[in-house]
Amino acid sequence: MIPALLWSLMVFTSASAQRTINTSAQTLENSRIFQTEDISVEVSGKLALCSHSEKGTIILDVTGGVAPYTYRWNTLQTTKDRTNLFAGTYTVEITDAVGNVHTERIVVQPPYPLILEPLEKTDATCGSGNDGTAKISVKVGRGEPYQITWSNGLKDTWEAHNLAPGTYSVTVADKYNCDVTTSFEIKAASEGIQVSEAIQNLSCSGQKNGAINLSISGGQSPYTYIWNTGSTAQNLTNLAAGTYSVLIKDQTGCSFQASYSIQAATAIQLNETITPESCAGSSNGEIQVMLEGGSAPYTYKWSNGQTSAKLSNVTAGNYALTVTDALGCTIEKQFILGTASELELELVEKNDISCAGADTGSIHLKVAGNSGTYTTTWLDDSSAGLNRENLPAGTYQLIVADESGCTVSSSFTIAEAQPIQARIETALDVDCAVGTITGVAWVSIQGGVQPYQISWSSGETGSREINYNSSGNLKVSVTDAFGCNYQTEVRVDFPSQINKSGRLDFDYRKLEINSEPEVQIDEEIIFESVISEEFIGWEWSFGDGKASKEKDPIHIFEAAGNFEVTLTAYDIYGCSSVEKNIIQVNAPLEFITIPNAFTPNGDGLNDTFIPKFRAVSEFSMTIFNTWGEKIYSTTSQETTGWDGTHQGQASPPGNYLYQITYTSKDGEQFTKTGGVTLIR
Known part of the structure; x- marks a missing residue:
């Protein structure tokens, strides 16, 4: 590193400035010596450049000597201060008013790099931890003193401790205020513990129903909890008002600490103003309640169903009120509402009409709770007193008033007797x-x-x-x-005897006449009765579980056998007569008759080829010509048969072949083949 001394401010003082200049003045009268202070200079400004684009400045503060001063720079300028200077050495001669000279040489330092060593840092152990560190140092610079400023507020220290995960910066400035800034990030070795809380404050005064419920994420479970209450549970319940602190740690030792407050509820206080009912039954009593504490809004529930803070238009009596605040806290109170005047009309006895149309009704009354004397007024008879006799059916209304002005009225109904x-x-x-x-x-x-x-x-x-x-x-x-x-x-009327001479008989026959005289299954049989006029009702029983109330019913026997048919007739007295007959029902034998010729000439006789059959459950018929070509086919038992045509054209006269297949009622299948002649 280059010694800082080389780059420090260089101020050189000339020999003439270093010595003391004495100026002697003599007068003719006497001889006195005058001595002045040396010229002294303080140099400031920007005497070191931080970059090649910057320019320096020199500011002189001159004292001593005898003002005014003159200035002469080696660059020939004569101003006191200099600006817009490049790096280099600048010399100025300062001359005071009496000729004393002071020479000052000033160096404006050229740009010199401020280079920091790579920042050393230690990441936090977890996302919610604050144990990260960072250290900075100067690799190249002009020397002490340096100014260090950290983005988290630290100053003039080379190391920062207790750093939480995040992004930071640090700025280092030299003694010439040239600075350099570096940024860095403190990371987390693992995700930090994240905690969100749900606080349940006390709902009602005096209760201990506060709760703190924590939701934990991040870190590495399982977690441990240490509350200031000694609890090691995640959540706290049944809490009183106060502050609760918790330390949470995960299995890596990462921790989170927080405090939570449970707020106390304000007790509900109730005051009331009671206005009694003026007169018994006047329904003008009032109870007004005023509330303090609790949490608004409030709901009111009176025992008579009203729901406001003011109970109004009520009669004397006992009333209960339940007040509930916004948190569900309640307060209950009983009130007694009196009556200023308790005038009351009491019914002692009332008798309704004993027999329809009679005037036997009566009303007996008594007055109680009156203030002073009272008067009675019946709307139908103003002169009547409290007790009335010999009243017809009707409604009677009485008004009673006492000296306080309270009145009471009542209606009394004398009911008409229900006639026999x-x-x-x-x-x-x-x-x-x-x-x-x-x-x-x-x-x-x-x-x-x-x-x-x-x-x-x-x-x-x-x-x-x-x-x-x-x-x-x-x-x-x-x-x-x-x-x-x-x-x-x-x-x-009383009859002399029961008529038992009525005639009863019946006969039966097939509804559709055919060549078979016996009754067959699935045939419609009509039963024809002979019933005398003395009989007003009848009923048939056919012996097969079926019955009818028709006079001449039609019945179908679905199975073969002997059936006892019974006709029962009833007269006006409910007495009955019975007639019975045994009917034999036969199962038909299957047969099929196939004609050997037909004449499709439209005369209505033998116009189609179709076999005659009975007791057949399934049937099919196919017609072929002599070359074996199928020209007609049917499976319907309701068909009218082959009309002698093929594909809409009349077939030529001649011989044709048929194949007929049918199934008997017993399920046995038969097939018949043969020839038929078409005649035209």
Whole structure:
């Protein structure tokens, strides 16, 4: 390294400036010696260049000698200060007013490199650690003193410690304020611990329901936790208000430390102003509550359902209030609301009408809680008192007022008695087996007040039901518990005997006439009844589980066998007569008849070739010409048959071959082949 002395400021003082100049002046009167101070110069400015593009400056501060001063530079300038100077040596002669001369030689240093050694650094152990270091030193420079400035605030130190991961810079300046800056990054050996927290403050005063829940990422799990409470859990619950600190470490020793505060809730305080009800039943009482503490907004729930801070338009009584703040904290309080005047009208007794249409109603009342005397006013009779008798059915309204001005009113309804209504109902009890009849009559009662007294015209009493055995008029009298009476009568008919002479018979036949006289399965059979007029209802049972209520039903037997068909008829008394017949149902035998010729001439006779068959479940027919070419085919049992055409053209007369395949009801398959003659 070049010695800094070579590049320091060089100021040379001439011999003339170093010696003391004495100036003697003599007068004729006496001889005195005057001595002045030496000229002294302070040099400042930019006396060293940091780069080739810079220019230097020289600023002189001259003292001593006798002002004013004159200046002469070796570059012939005569100004005191110099600017825009290149590097080099500048000499100035300073002469004061009495001729003293001082010579100053000043060197403006040429640019000299400031070079730093490569920065030495140690990365942090983890992303959340702060144990990184950095060290800087000068490789080439003009010498001490150096000014060092770190971007994290450190000054005039060659080493920085406790650095967290991140980007930093350091600036080094020499004694001429020429500087150089280098940047560097402190990295992390592993990802730092990242922590986010969810704080649950106390919801209600006095509770310990605070919580701190931590979410951890980064670092290398597992983590360990040390709280200032002594807990080693990740999360804390059931906390009181206060500050809680935690130290978190991962398995590499990387750590994270933080503190969290649990805030206390403010207790809810409730004050009230109660305005009593002015008069009993006036419903103008009020309770106004004022709240302090808790967390707004508040919700209010009164025991009568109101939901505001002011309970209004209520009667005297007990009321409960529950206030809930925004955090769900509650306070409950009971209130007693009184009445300024407790005027009350009490119903002692009320009697409704005993019998319909009578004036037997009554109202008996009592006044209590009045302030002073009171007055009563009935809307229908202003002269009536508290107790009223002989009232007809209706509604009666009373107003009572006391001396305080409070009034109470009430309505009383005298109900009309429900009139007694009675109805005689009759029925005939018939024994079909022996042919006997018994008449039964009973009375249905509505209204009135039980128990009832019942008296029949036939002499029976106390019974709602009697028997009769002849035609005529029946009367009944009903009296209820209040003596209210109702009478009714009815005409009854009584038959002399049960008519059992009615005729009942039936016959049956096939609905579609064919050559088979026997009843076959799947054939429609109509049953024709002969029923006398005395019968009003009938029912068929066909012996195969099926039944019908038609008079002449049509029935199909789906299986072969002997079936007992029963016809039952009923008369007006519910007595029945029965007629039965046995019907034999046969299963048809399959057959097929194939014609040997047909004449498709449109006369409606034998126009198509189709076999006649019975009891066949599946069928197919194919027609071939004499060369074996298929000219017609069908699988439908509903087909009308081959009409003697092929592809829309009439086939020539002659012989054709057929193949017919069918399956019997038993599942056996048959095939028939042969010839048929087409005649035109």
